[in-house]
Amino acid sequence: MNIQWYPGHMTKAKRMMQENIKLVDVIIELIDARVPISSRNPDMDKIANNKPRIVVFNKIDLADRNKTEEFIKWYEDRGISVVLVNSKNGKGINQVINKAYELCKEKIERNKKRGLINKPIRAMVAGIPNVGKSTFINKLVGKASAKTGNRPGVTKGKQWIKLKKDMELLDTPGILWPKFEDQQVGINLALIGSIKDEILNIEELALILIEYLRNNYLERLLTRYKLSDTDNLESIQILENIAKNRNLIKAGNELDLNKAAIILMDEFRNGILGKITLETVGL
Numbered sequence: 001m002n003i004q005w006y007p008g009h010m011t012k013a014k015r016m017m018q019e020n021i022k023l024v025d026v027i028i029e030l031i032d033a034r035v036p037i038s039s040r041n042p043d044m045d046k047i048a049n050n051k052p053r054i055v056v057f058n059k060i061d062l063a064d065r066n067k068t069e070e071f072i073k074w075y076e077d078r079g080i081s082v083v084l085v086n087s088k089n090g091k092g093i094n095q096v097i098n099k100a101y102e103l104c105k106e107k108i109e110r111n112k113k114r115g116l117i118n119k120p121i122r123a124m125v126a127g128i129p130n131v132g133k134s135t136f137i138n139k140l141v142g143k144a145s146a147k148t149g150n151r152p153g154v155t156k157g158k159q160w161i162k163l164k165k166d167m168e169l170l171d172t173p174g175i176l177w178p179k180f181e182d183q184q185v186g187i188n189l190a191l192i193g194s195i196k197d198e199i200l201n202i203e204e205l206a207l208i209l210i211e212y213l214r215n216n217y218l219e220r221l222l223t224r225y226k227l228s229d230t231d232n233l234e235s236i237q238i239l240e241n242i243a244k245n246r247n248l249i250k251a252g253n254e255l256d257l258n259k260a261a262i263i264l265m266d267e268f269r270n271g272i273l274g275k276i277t278l279e280t281v282g283l
Protein backbone atom coordinates (compact mmCIF):
# COMPACT_ATOMS: atom_id res chain seq x y z
CA MET A 1 0.00 0.00 0.00
CA ASN A 2 2.76 2.42 0.86
CA ILE A 3 4.55 3.92 -2.06
CA GLN A 4 8.21 4.73 -1.84
CA TRP A 5 8.33 8.03 -3.64
CA TYR A 6 11.38 8.01 -5.83
CA PRO A 7 11.66 10.86 -8.33
CA GLY A 8 10.71 8.43 -11.10
CA HIS A 9 7.48 7.45 -9.36
CA MET A 10 6.60 11.04 -8.81
CA THR A 11 7.16 11.95 -12.42
CA LYS A 12 4.98 9.03 -13.47
CA ALA A 13 2.21 9.93 -11.02
CA LYS A 14 2.31 13.52 -12.18
CA ARG A 15 2.12 12.53 -15.83
CA MET A 16 -0.79 10.14 -15.21
CA MET A 17 -2.69 12.84 -13.34
CA GLN A 18 -2.09 15.37 -16.10
CA GLU A 19 -3.30 12.93 -18.76
CA ASN A 20 -6.36 11.80 -16.85
CA ILE A 21 -7.43 15.26 -15.77
CA LYS A 22 -7.85 16.23 -19.40
CA LEU A 23 -10.48 13.48 -19.75
CA VAL A 24 -12.71 14.45 -16.85
CA ASP A 25 -15.20 17.18 -16.03
CA VAL A 26 -14.80 17.06 -12.27
CA ILE A 27 -12.10 15.94 -9.82
CA ILE A 28 -13.00 14.29 -6.52
CA GLU A 29 -10.01 15.02 -4.27
CA LEU A 30 -9.89 12.85 -1.17
CA ILE A 31 -8.14 14.04 1.95
CA ASP A 32 -7.98 12.51 5.43
CA ALA A 33 -10.17 14.55 7.76
CA ARG A 34 -7.78 13.95 10.68
CA VAL A 35 -4.93 15.69 8.85
CA PRO A 36 -6.60 17.93 6.26
CA ILE A 37 -3.36 19.77 5.49
CA SER A 38 -0.78 16.98 5.53
CA SER A 39 -2.92 14.62 3.45
CA ARG A 40 -3.19 17.11 0.59
CA ASN A 41 -1.00 17.50 -2.39
CA PRO A 42 0.48 20.99 -2.14
CA ASP A 43 0.24 21.50 -5.91
CA MET A 44 -3.38 20.48 -6.22
CA ASP A 45 -4.52 23.90 -7.40
CA LYS A 46 -2.05 23.73 -10.24
CA ILE A 47 -2.75 20.07 -11.00
CA ALA A 48 -6.51 20.64 -11.11
CA ASN A 49 -5.90 23.23 -13.78
CA ASN A 50 -9.18 25.04 -13.08
CA LYS A 51 -11.31 21.90 -13.44
CA PRO A 52 -14.24 21.80 -11.03
CA ARG A 53 -13.17 20.08 -7.83
CA ILE A 54 -14.85 18.52 -4.82
CA VAL A 55 -12.74 18.11 -1.71
CA VAL A 56 -13.89 15.01 0.16
CA PHE A 57 -13.02 14.93 3.85
CA ASN A 58 -12.80 11.17 4.16
CA LYS A 59 -12.62 9.17 7.42
CA ILE A 60 -14.88 11.78 8.94
CA ASP A 61 -15.87 9.16 11.53
CA LEU A 62 -12.42 9.62 13.10
CA ALA A 63 -12.10 13.41 12.96
CA ASP A 64 -12.97 16.17 15.42
CA ARG A 65 -16.12 17.89 14.20
CA ASN A 66 -15.26 21.34 15.55
CA LYS A 67 -11.93 21.41 13.80
CA THR A 68 -13.52 20.03 10.64
CA GLU A 69 -15.98 22.93 10.63
CA GLU A 70 -13.08 25.38 10.61
CA PHE A 71 -11.51 23.62 7.66
CA ILE A 72 -14.83 23.56 5.76
CA LYS A 73 -15.08 27.29 6.19
CA TRP A 74 -11.51 27.72 4.98
CA TYR A 75 -12.30 25.85 1.76
CA GLU A 76 -15.66 27.47 1.20
CA ASP A 77 -14.10 30.91 1.61
CA ARG A 78 -11.91 29.91 -1.34
CA GLY A 79 -14.86 28.76 -3.42
CA ILE A 80 -14.07 25.04 -3.13
CA SER A 81 -16.88 22.56 -2.41
CA VAL A 82 -16.42 20.24 0.55
CA VAL A 83 -18.27 17.00 1.34
CA LEU A 84 -17.78 14.97 4.52
CA VAL A 85 -17.60 11.24 3.92
CA ASN A 86 -17.25 7.98 5.78
CA SER A 87 -16.29 5.60 3.00
CA LYS A 88 -16.58 2.61 5.27
CA ASN A 89 -20.33 2.98 5.73
CA GLY A 90 -21.01 5.16 2.70
CA LYS A 91 -22.23 8.22 4.57
CA GLY A 92 -21.88 11.32 2.42
CA ILE A 93 -21.33 9.44 -0.84
CA ASN A 94 -24.64 10.56 -2.37
CA GLN A 95 -23.78 14.15 -1.59
CA VAL A 96 -20.61 13.76 -3.62
CA ILE A 97 -22.67 12.66 -6.63
CA ASN A 98 -25.08 15.55 -6.18
CA LYS A 99 -22.21 18.00 -5.85
CA ALA A 100 -20.64 16.61 -9.03
CA TYR A 101 -23.86 17.29 -10.94
CA GLU A 102 -24.07 20.75 -9.46
CA LEU A 103 -20.52 21.60 -10.52
CA CYS A 104 -21.12 20.25 -14.02
CA LYS A 105 -24.48 21.99 -14.51
CA GLU A 106 -23.20 24.38 -17.15
CA LYS A 107 -21.54 21.60 -19.08
CA ILE A 108 -24.73 19.51 -18.98
CA GLU A 109 -26.73 22.49 -20.24
CA ARG A 110 -24.22 23.09 -23.01
CA ASN A 111 -24.37 19.45 -24.05
CA LYS A 112 -28.16 19.58 -24.14
CA LYS A 113 -28.13 22.62 -26.39
CA ARG A 114 -25.82 20.80 -28.73
CA GLY A 115 -28.23 17.86 -28.82
CA LEU A 116 -25.97 15.69 -26.65
CA ILE A 117 -28.63 14.58 -24.24
CA ASN A 118 -27.38 12.25 -21.51
CA LYS A 119 -23.77 12.62 -22.62
CA PRO A 120 -22.13 11.45 -19.42
CA ILE A 121 -20.19 13.80 -17.23
CA ARG A 122 -16.93 12.24 -16.19
CA ALA A 123 -15.25 12.20 -12.84
CA MET A 124 -12.05 10.93 -11.32
CA VAL A 125 -10.94 10.29 -7.76
CA ALA A 126 -7.51 11.45 -6.62
CA GLY A 127 -5.58 11.42 -3.36
CA ILE A 128 -2.41 10.39 -1.59
CA PRO A 129 -1.91 6.71 -0.69
CA ASN A 130 -4.09 5.35 2.12
CA VAL A 131 -6.51 8.23 2.14
CA GLY A 132 -9.29 5.77 1.27
CA LYS A 133 -9.60 5.98 -2.51
CA SER A 134 -10.36 2.29 -3.13
CA THR A 135 -12.83 2.13 -0.26
CA PHE A 136 -14.52 5.29 -1.53
CA ILE A 137 -14.71 4.05 -5.13
CA ASN A 138 -16.13 0.70 -4.02
CA LYS A 139 -18.88 2.41 -2.09
CA LEU A 140 -19.60 4.83 -4.92
CA VAL A 141 -19.78 2.06 -7.50
CA GLY A 142 -21.68 -0.23 -5.15
CA LYS A 143 -24.37 2.37 -4.62
CA ALA A 144 -24.60 3.14 -8.30
CA SER A 145 -24.67 -0.46 -9.47
CA ALA A 146 -27.50 -1.25 -7.10
CA LYS A 147 -29.63 1.13 -9.13
CA THR A 148 -28.28 1.23 -12.64
CA GLY A 149 -26.29 -1.90 -13.22
CA ASN A 150 -22.62 -1.17 -13.40
CA ARG A 151 -21.12 -1.57 -16.83
CA PRO A 152 -17.50 -0.71 -17.32
CA GLY A 153 -16.95 0.62 -20.81
CA VAL A 154 -13.76 0.95 -22.77
CA THR A 155 -12.98 4.30 -24.28
CA LYS A 156 -9.58 5.28 -25.61
CA GLY A 157 -7.93 2.64 -23.45
CA LYS A 158 -9.46 4.01 -20.27
CA GLN A 159 -11.97 2.11 -18.21
CA TRP A 160 -15.04 4.06 -17.22
CA ILE A 161 -17.51 2.87 -14.67
CA LYS A 162 -21.08 3.94 -15.17
CA LEU A 163 -22.34 5.56 -11.98
CA LYS A 164 -25.59 6.97 -13.32
CA LYS A 165 -27.05 7.07 -16.78
CA ASP A 166 -25.22 10.33 -17.35
CA MET A 167 -22.22 10.03 -15.04
CA GLU A 168 -19.05 7.98 -15.38
CA LEU A 169 -16.05 7.45 -13.16
CA LEU A 170 -12.50 6.68 -14.22
CA ASP A 171 -11.95 3.27 -12.68
CA THR A 172 -8.42 3.90 -11.40
CA PRO A 173 -7.83 6.76 -9.00
CA GLY A 174 -5.12 9.35 -9.46
CA ILE A 175 -2.32 8.90 -6.97
CA LEU A 176 -1.07 12.12 -5.46
CA TRP A 177 2.03 12.67 -3.38
CA PRO A 178 2.25 14.51 -0.09
CA LYS A 179 4.54 17.43 0.65
CA PHE A 180 7.61 15.41 1.59
CA GLU A 181 9.83 18.42 2.16
CA ASP A 182 7.85 19.27 5.27
CA GLN A 183 8.91 17.13 8.20
CA GLN A 184 5.67 17.74 10.08
CA VAL A 185 3.76 16.26 7.14
CA GLY A 186 5.79 13.07 7.47
CA ILE A 187 5.14 12.95 11.20
CA ASN A 188 1.40 13.54 10.82
CA LEU A 189 1.06 10.86 8.14
CA ALA A 190 3.04 8.47 10.34
CA LEU A 191 0.80 9.27 13.32
CA ILE A 192 -2.37 8.30 11.44
CA GLY A 193 -0.63 5.17 10.17
CA SER A 194 -0.58 6.24 6.55
CA ILE A 195 3.10 5.65 6.09
CA LYS A 196 5.12 2.89 7.61
CA ASP A 197 6.35 3.37 11.13
CA GLU A 198 9.86 3.51 9.76
CA ILE A 199 10.46 7.21 9.67
CA LEU A 200 10.00 7.26 13.40
CA ASN A 201 9.71 4.26 15.65
CA ILE A 202 6.49 3.60 17.45
CA GLU A 203 7.73 4.90 20.81
CA GLU A 204 8.82 8.18 19.25
CA LEU A 205 5.44 8.47 17.58
CA ALA A 206 3.66 7.72 20.85
CA LEU A 207 5.60 10.48 22.62
CA ILE A 208 4.67 12.97 19.91
CA LEU A 209 1.04 11.90 20.16
CA ILE A 210 1.07 12.21 23.96
CA GLU A 211 2.42 15.74 23.65
CA TYR A 212 -0.35 16.63 21.21
CA LEU A 213 -3.08 14.98 23.25
CA ARG A 214 -2.09 16.63 26.53
CA ASN A 215 -2.22 20.01 24.81
CA ASN A 216 -5.41 19.45 22.85
CA TYR A 217 -7.40 16.51 24.24
CA LEU A 218 -6.15 16.19 27.82
CA GLU A 219 -9.38 14.80 29.27
CA ARG A 220 -9.42 11.92 26.80
CA LEU A 221 -5.86 10.99 27.70
CA LEU A 222 -6.57 11.15 31.43
CA THR A 223 -9.82 9.20 31.25
CA ARG A 224 -8.76 6.47 28.85
CA TYR A 225 -5.56 5.61 30.69
CA LYS A 226 -6.76 6.44 34.19
CA LEU A 227 -4.09 9.05 34.69
CA SER A 228 -4.60 11.40 37.61
CA ASP A 229 -2.56 14.25 36.24
CA THR A 230 0.03 15.07 33.64
CA ASP A 231 1.27 18.33 35.16
CA ASN A 232 5.03 18.53 35.43
CA LEU A 233 5.42 15.17 33.76
CA GLU A 234 7.55 14.56 30.72
CA SER A 235 5.80 12.71 27.89
CA ILE A 236 7.97 9.69 28.58
CA GLN A 237 6.70 9.61 32.18
CA ILE A 238 3.14 9.70 30.90
CA LEU A 239 3.92 6.72 28.67
CA GLU A 240 5.38 4.97 31.72
CA ASN A 241 2.20 5.66 33.66
CA ILE A 242 0.12 4.24 30.82
CA ALA A 243 2.27 1.09 30.92
CA LYS A 244 1.88 0.94 34.71
CA ASN A 245 -1.89 1.37 34.64
CA ARG A 246 -2.25 -1.26 31.95
CA ASN A 247 0.07 -3.56 33.79
CA LEU A 248 2.44 -3.82 30.86
CA ILE A 249 5.51 -5.43 32.34
CA LYS A 250 8.24 -7.24 30.48
CA ALA A 251 10.91 -9.69 31.62
CA GLY A 252 13.04 -8.30 34.41
CA ASN A 253 10.00 -6.56 35.87
CA GLU A 254 10.50 -3.55 33.63
CA LEU A 255 7.70 -1.47 32.18
CA ASP A 256 6.99 -2.44 28.58
CA LEU A 257 6.99 0.99 26.96
CA ASN A 258 6.97 -0.47 23.49
CA LYS A 259 3.72 -2.27 24.18
CA ALA A 260 2.23 0.86 25.76
CA ALA A 261 3.19 2.81 22.65
CA ILE A 262 1.61 0.23 20.36
CA ILE A 263 -1.62 0.26 22.37
CA LEU A 264 -1.78 4.06 22.45
CA MET A 265 -1.15 4.36 18.70
CA ASP A 266 -3.66 1.63 17.88
CA GLU A 267 -6.33 3.16 20.05
CA PHE A 268 -5.78 6.56 18.51
CA ARG A 269 -5.77 5.24 14.94
CA ASN A 270 -8.93 3.21 15.48
CA GLY A 271 -10.85 6.05 17.04
CA ILE A 272 -11.00 4.49 20.50
CA LEU A 273 -9.59 7.70 21.96
CA GLY A 274 -12.44 9.54 20.30
CA LYS A 275 -12.60 11.80 17.27
CA ILE A 276 -9.30 13.60 16.97
CA THR A 277 -7.88 16.00 14.40
CA LEU A 278 -4.16 16.66 14.41
CA GLU A 279 -4.17 19.96 12.55
CA THR A 280 -5.66 23.40 12.90
CA VAL A 281 -6.55 25.93 10.25
CA GLY A 282 -3.82 28.49 9.79
CA LEU A 283 -1.10 26.64 11.68
Ligand code: GDP
Nearest residue numbers: 058059060086087088129130131132133134135
Ligand atom coordinates in the same frame (compact mmCIF):
# COMPACT_ATOMS: atom_id res chain seq x y z
P1 GDP B 1 -6.21 4.07 -0.84
O1 GDP B 1 -4.78 3.71 -0.72
O2 GDP B 1 -6.37 5.56 -0.96
O3 GDP B 1 -6.95 3.34 -1.92
O4 GDP B 1 -6.90 3.70 0.56
P2 GDP B 1 -7.81 2.43 0.96
O5 GDP B 1 -9.14 2.52 0.32
O6 GDP B 1 -7.03 1.19 0.76
O7 GDP B 1 -8.01 2.70 2.53
C1 GDP B 1 -6.94 2.75 3.45
C2 GDP B 1 -7.46 2.37 4.82
O8 GDP B 1 -8.37 3.34 5.30
C3 GDP B 1 -8.22 1.04 4.84
O9 GDP B 1 -7.88 0.36 6.02
C4 GDP B 1 -9.68 1.47 4.87
O10 GDP B 1 -10.52 0.52 5.50
C5 GDP B 1 -9.60 2.73 5.68
N1 GDP B 1 -10.69 3.69 5.38
C6 GDP B 1 -11.05 4.16 4.17
N2 GDP B 1 -12.07 5.04 4.29
C7 GDP B 1 -12.36 5.12 5.60
C8 GDP B 1 -13.31 5.89 6.37
O11 GDP B 1 -14.10 6.70 5.86
N3 GDP B 1 -13.29 5.70 7.72
C9 GDP B 1 -12.42 4.85 8.33
N4 GDP B 1 -12.49 4.74 9.66
N5 GDP B 1 -11.52 4.13 7.64
C10 GDP B 1 -11.48 4.27 6.30
